[in-house]
């Protein structure tokens with residue numbers, strides 16, 4: 481596969497570089513290949529302005545905004561006016577008799593959380609509940625178990641970066657109908673995030689997952705630290721969001737693959753998970769990846785053990801899905817792109833006969849075209865590639881496997897496959913559409929760390 485890459489950028493040949501005179505038919509557009517988003521990333525204020533995932537107030541009209549799980553997006557809010565409404569309670573703008581919400585208790589902390597917490601009333605469905613949430617906190621903050629020590633000033637900023645990445649992760653998991661369960665609901669398999677800093681004299685914090693508990697080294701939220709590690713490890717890509725998506729992949733392997741009918745297919749594609757993990761990792765760090773890893777794995781780390789191959793592939797799928805959803809939500813198209821290069825074929829898939837296979841293949845090839853454009857855009861600014869990967873043909877079957885596991889989960893949850901529709905193309909008009917700072921900076925409270933709850 482030769483999509484654009486940091487290693488070997490594909491230069492268009494003379495014929496490819498010729499701009500087409502006539503637009504290809506609509507059924508070859510990127511939108512038709514990628515299909516409708518599973519998740520809309522384009523949100524609108526009541527005044528019509530586009531607003532973004534981290535916004536808590538419209539910059540144009542000052543309407544309060546908040547992330548509403550039931551709507552899988554950022555919504556305009558109005559102070560609640562129903563009889564008996566408590567102060568600081570909101571309803572959705574234009575729906576004064578609808579469901580009521582409060583701001584998360586982390587709204588004014590350095591976490592600057594803009595997610596809303598349900599305020600159930602008589603007549604609300606039983607599913608509209610605060611069960612499983614830490615009192616006062618939203619779902620995202622309720623799965624944070626340990627935060628960095630806020631008596632150290634810079635930790636406030638690190639915590640914010642971690643929570644922003646986690647909120648983006650969770651908003652996607654919810655849209656894909658993957659279970660997001662707190663430890664209060666399920667003390668054994670529920671999710672908990674520990675953001676730990678390396679203390680002087682203490683051991684190095686290892687990022688990892690164990691039965692629902694995801695530990696992240698909070699130092700990784702420091703750009704200089706993360707970039708140094710990225711360069712030392714010779715990785716083309718290292719982000720907080722990537723860490724979250726990788727670790728949650730281990731969590732869902734425990735839940736959706738290991739105890740299910742998917743295990744056999746997993747072993748076909750990824751290898752035998754019973755291979756000794758500690759030995760495999762030591763071997764990887766001592767001897768490096770196999771020389772042909774690029775033909776078989778999405779990253780060199782994926783070659784260390786089948787579990788890591790799964791987690792890297794899972795993370796990659798989430799990257800692709802979110803980026804494609806975002807592009808389509810904003811009406812981005814690559815209709816005139818002539819950088820198609822080598823596209824994937826049915827024979828590259830694991831299950832070409834699966835009813836969803838043609839659609840998945842279209843998605844992959846739309847992705848190749850989109851990332852060709854985005855990489856050229858990045859290079860035009862002198863930035864590292866937007867998508868510094870080359871998808872090996874052998875990786876395509878694994879991505880389809882992840883897609884099938886998630887699709888089955890979504891269908892089993894009985895919810896519609898698509899949420900929302902792609903928005904009309906947005907005309908970006910200057911400062912009014914710029915992302916708003918997440919919240920007023922608040923002086924970090926002096927708190928001991930680790931905290932047992934957020």
Ligand SMILES: [Zn+2]
Nearest residue numbers: 525527538541
């Ligand atoms: Zn507005």
Ligand SMILES: [Zn+2]
Nearest residue numbers: 584593618621
């Ligand atoms: Zn929150």
Ligand SMILES: [Zn+2]
Nearest residue numbers: 726730788791
């Ligand atoms: Zn891992």
